């Protein structure tokens with residue numbers, strides 16, 4: 402088995418961390434780096450990483466996360482939020498990203514036009530900018546959990562939370578930004594539970 406798959410075998414949704422164990426800062430920076438390096442649609446990089454360190458804030462967050470113990474036992478809690486309003490052209494943010502896409506003003510304008518059309522086509526399918534941004538956060542989250550597993554660090558993604566409550570607690574202006582997903586990292590206190598997965602032949606088809 403290759404090293405990446407070994408890390409994926411090691412990764413599981415850790416239900417409780419050993420709160421006596423901390424994560425080495427260098428390793429945590431690697432986890433954040435894997436989030437930063439993750440792909441995003443149109444290269445828009447809409448995900449931001451909010452690290453929750455304050456103990457009282459963690460306790461309040463836990464209540465909003467269905468009281469899940471991962472939030473207070475984890476060595477690191479990272480709230481992945483998506484930016485919203487600045488993704489909609491015209492905006493300074495879209496302009497700044499367009500600078501990486503074209504050398505001339507004409508090229509940049511053409512790219513922004515294509516990007517705007519793409520957002521509109523998503524909207525027509527019922528996917529608004531916030532939903533689209535959240536999808537990108539999930540890609541970063543996957544990289545971060547696998548990167549952590551590669552270094553022997555456990556994780557649990559947390560989607561079970563009161564979205565409005567978390568946005569309010571963290572002071573997110575929901576016109577501009579919103580929580581997408583929460584990631585918890587640390588070291589397991591119990592053995593990994595049995596893993597259930599469908600067989601590959603139930604998931605794959607060739608045409």
Ligand SMILES: Cc1cc2nc3c(=O)[nH]c(=O)nc-3n(C[C@H](O)[C@H](O)[C@H](O)COP(=O)(O)O)c2cc1C
Pocket residue numbers: 412413414415416469557558559560561562582596597
């Ligand atoms: C987007 C997402 C959200 C999740 N939210 C939670 C959660 O709130 N609490 C929890 O204990 N597990 C959560 N999980 C973990 C899943 O239940 C778990 O990944 C799945 O049961 C498979 O188990 P495994 O990851 O241990 O292989 C979440 C997983 C994903 C991908």
